[in-house]
Structure formats: structure tokens, C-alpha cells
Amino acid sequence: MTIISILLFSILISFGLGILFAARKYNQKQLLKIPVFIASAVFILFLPIELKVLQTGPIAIISNNLLFDALAIYHILLVNIIFLVTSIYSVGYFRKHAEKHGEYNVSFVRRYTILWQLFHLLLLVVLMSNNIGLMWVALEATTLISAFLIIQPSNPLSIEAMWKYLIVCSVGIAFGFMGTILTVAASDNNITEPIFLFTQLVEHADLINPKLMLLAFIFIVVGFGTKSGLSPMHTWLPDAHSQAPTPVSAVFSGVMLNCAFFGIMRYMPITELAMGNEGHARSILLALGIISVIFAVIFIPMQHDVKRLLAYCSVEHIGIIAIGLGLGGIGTFAALLHIVNHSFSKVLAFFSAGYISEEYGTRDMRKIKAAIQHMPMWGTTFFIAMLILIGVAPFAIFFSEFLIMKEAFFSGRYIIIIFFMIATIAIFISILKLVLDVSFGINSKTKIQKEKVGHIIKSIIIAMFFVLLLLGLWIPSPFSDFLKSATDIVQNGAKL
Amino acid sequence: MKENLLIWVSLAIILTNLYAISSSRLTYMIKAVAAQGFLLSILPLLLINEKNIIEMLILMFVGVVIKGLVIPHYLLKTIKDIKVQRNVNPLIGFSFSIIYALVTSVLSFYVVKKIGSNHMFSSAQAFVAIATAFIGLYIIVARRNVVSQIIGYLILENSGFILSLSVAVSQPLFVEMGVLLDLLVGVFIMTMAVNHIYSEHNSVEVDSLERLTQ
Numbered sequence: 001m002t003i004i005s006i007l008l009f010s011i012l013i014s015f016g017l018g019i020l021f022a023a024r025k026y027n028q029k030q031l032l033k034i035p036v037f038i039a040s041a042v043f044i045l046f047l048p049i050e051l052k053v054l055q056t057g058p059i060a061i062i063s064n065n066l067l068f069d070a071l072a073i074y075h076i077l078l079v080n081i082i083f084l085v086t087s088i089y090s091v092g093y094f095r096k097h098a099e100k101h102g103e104y105n106v107s108f109v110r111r112y113t114i115l116w117q118l119f120h121l122l123l124l125v126v127l128m129s130n131n132i133g134l135m136w137v138a139l140e141a142t143t144l145i146s147a148f149l150i151i152q153p154s155n156p157l158s159i160e161a162m163w164k165y166l167i168v169c170s171v172g173i174a175f176g177f178m179g180t181i182l183t184v185a186a187s188d189n190n191i192t193e194p195i196f197l198f199t200q201l202v203e204h205a206d207l208i209n210p211k212l213m214l215l216a217f218i219f220i221v222v223g224f225g226t227k228s229g230l231s232p233m234h235t236w237l238p239d240a241h242s243q244a245p246t247p248v249s250a251v252f253s254g255v256m257l258n259c260a261f262f263g264i265m266r267y268m269p270i271t272e273l274a275m276g277n278e279g280h281a282r283s284i285l286l287a288l289g290i291i292s293v294i295f296a297v298i299f300i301p302m303q304h305d306v307k308r309l310l311a312y313c314s315v316e317h318i319g320i321i322a323i324g325l326g327l328g329g330i331g332t333f334a335a336l337l338h339i340v341n342h343s344f345s346k347v348l349a350f351f352s353a354g355y356i357s358e359e360y361g362t363r364d365m366r367k368i369k370a371a372i373q374h375m376p377m378w379g380t381t382f383f384i385a386m387l388i389l390i391g392v393a394p395f396a397i398f399f400s401e402f403l404i405m406k407e408a409f410f411s412g413r414y415i416i417i418i419f420f421m422i423a424t425i426a427i428f429i430s431i432l433k434l435v436l437d438v439s440f441g442i443n444s445k446t447k448i449q450k451e452k453v454g455h456i457i458k459s460i461i462i463a464m465f466f467v468l469l470l471l472g473l474w475i476p477s478p479f480s481d482f483l484k485s486a487t488d489i490v491q492n493g494a495k496l
Numbered sequence: 497m498k499e500n501l502l503i504w505v506s507l508a509i510i511l512t513n514l515y516a517i518s519s520s521r522l523t524y525m526i527k528a529v530a531a532q533g534f535l536l537s538i539l540p541l542l543l544i545n546e547k548n549i550i551e552m553l554i555l556m557f558v559g560v561v562i563k564g565l566v567i568p569h570y571l572l573k574t575i576k577d578i579k580v581q582r583n584v585n586p587l588i589g590f591s592f593s594i595i596y597a598l599v600t601s602v603l604s605f606y607v608v609k610k611i612g613s614n615h616m617f618s619s620a621q622a623f624v625a626i627a628t629a630f631i632g633l634y635i636i637v638a639r640r641n642v643v644s645q646i647i648g649y650l651i652l653e654n655s656g657f658i659l660s661l662s663v664a665v666s667q668p669l670f671v672e673m674g675v676l677l678d679l680l681v682g683v684f685i686m687t688m689a690v691n692h693i694y695s696e697h698n699s700v701e702v703d704s705l706e707r708l709t710q
Binding site: 133151171181185 | 629633636642645649652653655656659660662670671672674675677678681682685686688689692693696697705706707708
């Protein structure tokens with residue numbers, strides 16, 4: 001236990017050092033390298049904890065307020081990878097931006113670097129917390145910290161997006177607070193003391209008042225669902241994603257939505273256990289998932305802004321994850337797999353979309369033509385990432401969507417299969433149409449020039465595509481065991 | 497003694513709600529929220545026992561300072577700095593607002609009677625909490641000004657605080673402090689955002705923030 005505490009302490013120290021260094025007088029290039037170092041340090045420092053959990057099972061520290069179990073470390077690993085990759089990408093992206101539009105103000109970049117690291121730290125706190133109050137506090141804090149990441153640079157539209165994000169998410173999270181309180185109220189009976197820990201809630205689930213717990217879960221789903229972009233509470237999402245700088249959009253889509261959804265995953269088994277496993281909580285998620293996918297089907301064909309398109313695509317995928325959890329069984333396994341698949345492919349799509357829109361000077365897809373011809377590396381990345389996102393075989397998203405349909409088939413919910421087929425095909429067609437125009441087409445005006453892409457970012461992109469291909473073809477057995485233990489936590493609750 | 501205090505404080509909180517929803521000036525709304533913050537910060541007195549007396553006193557003190565003094569002061573300073581129009585342009589008239597407040601209060605009373613019949617809730621506080629939540633949401637939706645949206649958010653947050661007292665338990669002190677810190681940082685960041693909105697749009701009306709659609 002002491003080793004774990006020391007590791008956590010050093011992680012905290014690294015963030016502190018990162019923020020202190022960012023406050024010093026460096027230029028833009030030096031400032032942007034700080035998050036890369038800190039993210040690598042955090043990634044490495046978390047590895048021993050992750051290995052320990054894989055070997056010996058869940059670990060809880062600080063009087064059980066922090067918990068590391070398979071589900072938590074699965075998400076922590078994802079957050080660390082995405083932050084590391086995106087920090088590396090930021091360096092190049094800001095350089096590209098400087099070439100086209102001139103350098104950012106240094107104080108802007110400094111604030112960006114500081115907020116970026118705080119955002120990373122707070123997302124990790126959300127994932128580590130076993131205390132329902134602590135999780136709420138950290139989740140609200142991520143909203144506040146990340147709001148100012150959206151307005152770099154500040155212009156009327158980005159400020160509008162930030163305000164919507166701030167108000168919609170804060171009100172959403174206030175509902176989440178009421179859900180948290182109601183959970184405590186539901187667990188409060190004359191037998192046990194009031195409970196604040198997830199593990200204890202699972203342990204005493206049979207004593208929890210079922211009706212009040214269901215009410216609490218509805219508040220939690222509305223509150224945390226707002227932040228994770230479930231329709232119809234997703235209204236902030238397209239605005240924030242389209243206006244934020246690309247690295248920020250990438251982490252919003254790639255990890256922040258998952259972290260909010262992680263909260264729902266912690267509460268779901270408690271509600272199910274308290275209500276005698278009749279599937280009420282799962283049906284709520286299933287319904288919201290279906291609504292999200294319907295919203296995506298309606299809004300995706302209307303999009304012209306490439307980052308808005310990706311944002312609605314996130315609404316679709318969060319909806320698919322909710323459907324997977326709602327179905328249960330293999331569906332839960334598929335939903336967890338889908339989280340990683342979606343994060344990886346969405347981050348790649350944002351990376352390439354960011355570069356393409358900087359190069360063309362617009363995000364309007366009607367004005368971007370022949371991207372592959374013009375920018376071979378980023379154009380191809382964009383094209384393949386979008387193909388993966390719409391579920392082309394043999395990539396990983398196809399596989400996880402297939403698993404979800406398989407579960408729906410075996411549990412005899414044929415209507416969901418039909419719905420799912422129609423919706424994914426509709427999204428497939430509308431996105432493919434938009435993406436083909438962007439990637440190919442004829443553009444005589446732009447001349448082919450040599451594209452400078454760093455070796456590190458190139459190898460990262462290839463590695464991420466490789467992972468997406470691998471997970472689509474075959475899941476290595478250690479990884480599938482790991483996923484199965486995480487699935488067990490989502491279905492039966494976190495235990496010590 | 498405790499019951500009496502509870503009833504008077506609850507009544508006073510309902511009155512601050514009515515005052516906030518019916519006043520036509522931002523400064524009055526902010527003062528109503530300040531009074532409300534002050535009132536509900538003394539509610540933890542009801543939960544004091546020998547074991548938690550120090551924690552509760554700290555919570556009460558910090559609550560009064562943050563909710564009753566710092567936040568209202570900061571909001572007043574903001575609206576003074578940006579020379580905001582002092583009258584709130586309501587989307588919905590004030591007489592309707594008061595009717596709304598009364599109807600939702602009665603509704604909350606019935607909701608609490610329905611679900612709060614077990615021992616878990618202290619009914620008076622749950623009733624106040626739900627009524628306050630209705631008011632907070634209404635102010636966010638119906639007042640077309642970003643500062644009043646902050647006020648609505650504060651009222652919504654207050655209702656969560658009252659609800660947490662109604663289950664007659666308090667979270668561990670570090671969590672309660674975290675909640676208050678979030679609130680403080682939240683208001684701080686929101687007012688910074690208001691300054692940004694004012695400098696870019698030269699207005700703090702929500703209508704000027706409707707360019708991003710679809």
C-alpha cells in the first residue's frame with residue numbers, strides 16, 4: 001500500500017512541477033513541451049499500479065476513498081495514453097497554426113499549458129475516486145477548468161460555446177449532485193451508517209431503498225449524461241467541440257465523455273442490485289442510447305463544419321456505448337471495448353481534421369477538396385479514421401458494434417437489431433458522402449507540396465491504426481481477461 | 497427549539513426565493529441570493545452533536561463567508577464593472593413568475609408528502625430544497641441575461657445543499673469543502689466568462705449568444 005501511496009504522491013508532484021514550470025518565462029515551443037514530459041511521467045508512474053491491480057485485484061487507499069480496480073485502471077490507462085498522444089500532437093499543431101496565422105500570445109499558451117495539466121489531473125481523480133462525493137467534486141471541477149481551454153483563441157463564437165458548455169454542464173452536474181445526495185439517502189436506514197463509498201454501497205445493496213435509488217439513478221444519468229453527451233442533454237457538445245482548439249476537442253471527445261460515463265457505470269450496478277436485477281437501470285440507459293443515435297442520424301447529414309460532424313459522431317458513439325450497457329451480457333463487454341475503439345479513432349480523426357482545416361483555412365467541408373492529394377499523410381489519416389468511425393470491417397469499431405448486435409440477437413430484442421442496422425447504415429452513407437468529397441474530388445488550384453510530418457507523430461498514428469486493426473481481428477487473451485474483469489465490475493459492482 | 501429554528505429558516509429561504517424571482521433588478525437578485533446563502537449556511541447547526549461539533553462549525557463559518565459574503569460581493573463588483581443594464585429583461589412577466597413560484601411550492605409540498613413519508617427525509621428541508629430547485633431552473637431559463645443565469649445556478653446549487661441537509665447526514669468534511677471550493681471557483685470562472693462575453697459582444701443578453709445553431 002505504501003508503494004502505491006508513494007507513486008500517487010510522485011504523480012501529484014509531477015503535476016505540481018509541470019504547473020510551476022509552465023508559470024515560468026518560456027517561449028511557446030518550450031511551454032508546449034512541458035505537458036509532453038509530464039504526461040509521459042504520469043503514464044510511466046501509473047504502470048506499476050496498473051500491473052499490481054492486474055496481479056492482485058482491487059486496491060483501495062486513503063481509508064478506501066481511492067479505489068483502483070480493473071474498470072478504473074482501464075479508464076486511467078486510456079486517459080494517460082490519449083493525453084500523452086495529444087500533448088505530442090499539440091506541439092506540431094500549434095506550430096502549424098503559427099505558420100498560418102502568426103504565433104499565439106505567450107500568456108495564452110501559458111494558461112493553456114497550466115489548464116491542460118490540471119484537466120488531466122482532475123480527470124484522473126474522477127476515475128480514482130471511490131467516494132461518491134469526491135467523484136462529484138472532481139467532475140464539476142473538470143467542467144470549470146476545461147471551460148477556459150475552449151476559448152483559446154478567444155472570439156465571439158468560442159465565447160458563446162464556452163458559456164453554453166459552462167452553464168449546461170454545471171446545471172447538469174448540479175442534478176448529479178442531487179443524485180449523489182439521494183443515493184446517500186437511499187442507503188441510509190437504521191441498520192447501517194450513511195454510506196459514501198461505492199464499494200460499501202455494493203456490499204449493502206440489499207439494504208438500499210429501491211425506489212429512492214432508482215430516483216437517484218435517474219438524477220445521476222441526467223447529470224453525468226449531460227457531461228458525457230447523451231441526447232437530449234448533448235446541446236453543448238457540438239458547439240464546444242467545434243470552437244475549441246483541436247487538441248482540446250480531441251481530449252473532450254476521446255476521454256472526457258468517457259470519464260463522465262464512468263460515473264454512470266459505477267452507479268448502474270448499485271441500482272440494479274438494489275432493485276433486484278430486474279433491468280430498470282439498464283432500460284433507462286438503453287432508451288437514452290437509442291435517442292442519442294436517433295439525434296445523430298438526424299443531425300449528421302446537415303453538418304458542413306468538419307469538427308461539428310465529429311462532435312455529432314461522438315453523440316452517436318456514446319449512444320452506442322449506452323445501448324451496449326443497456327443490453328447487458330456481452331453487450332457490456334462490447335461497450336467497454338467500444339470506448340477504447342471510439343477514443344482512438346476519434347482522436348485520430350480530430351488530429352487530421354485539425355491539420356486539414358488549418359491548411360485550408362476553413363472547417364467548412366464544402367470548401368475542402370482533394371485532401372489526400374494535397375496533404376497525403378493527414379488526408380489519408382482522416383479518410384481511414386472516418387472509415388473506422390462509421391464501422392468499416394475489419395476494424396475494431398465494426399467488431400464491437402457486431403458484438404452489441406449479437407447480444408441483442410441472443411436476448412431476442414429484434415427491434416433493436418433492426419433499429420441499429422438502419423441507424424448505422426444511414427450514418428454510414430451520410431458520413432461517407434461527406435468524407436469522399438473532402439478526401440478525393442478534384443482541386444486544380446492547390447499545388448502538391450511536400451508535407452512536413454514529424455517522425456514521432458507519424459509512428460504514433462501508425463501504432464494507433466495498428467491497435468484498431470488488431471482489436472478488430474483478434475483480441476489478445478490477457479487483454480480480453482482484463483476486459484472481462486472490468487465487465488464484471490460494471491455488471492456486479494465494485495468489490496474490495 | 498431546533499424545530500422552530502428549522503421552520504423559520506425554511507420560511508425565510510422560501511421568501512428569498514420569491515424575492516429573487518420577482519425583483520426587476522440584478523442587484524436585488526444578488527442580495528436575495530446572499531441572504532439565502534447566509535440562511536442555509538446556519539442550517540448545519542441542526543446537525544450538531546458532540547462528535548462533529550468542530551467540523552460543523554468550520555462548515556458553517558466557511559459557508560457563511562463564501563455564500564453570504566464573497567460570492568455576492570464578487571457578483572456585485574462584476575455588474576458594476578461591466579456597467580450592465582440594471583433592469584432584468586424578463587422573457588416571461590413578473591406576475592406569471594410569482595404564480596409559478598407559488599404553484600411549484602405547492603407542488604413540491606405534495607411531492608415530498610408522497611415520497612418523503614419514510615424516515616429518511618426531514619420533510620421540511622426536502623420541501624424547501626425542491627421548491628428552490630424549481631426557482632433556480634426557472635431563473636436560468638426565463639431571465640435572458642448571463643448574470644442572472646449565474647444567480648439561477650447559485651440557487652440551484654443551494655437547493656442541493658439543503659437537500660443534503662435533509663437526509664440529516666453530512667459528507668466527510670473534505671468533500672463538503674470541495675463542494676464549496678467548486679462553487680467559489682465556478683462563480684469566479686463564470687464571472688470571468690461574463691467579462692469576456694461583454695468585451696466581445698458588448699452585451700450580456702443571452703440573445704447575443706445564439707449564433708451557433710444546429
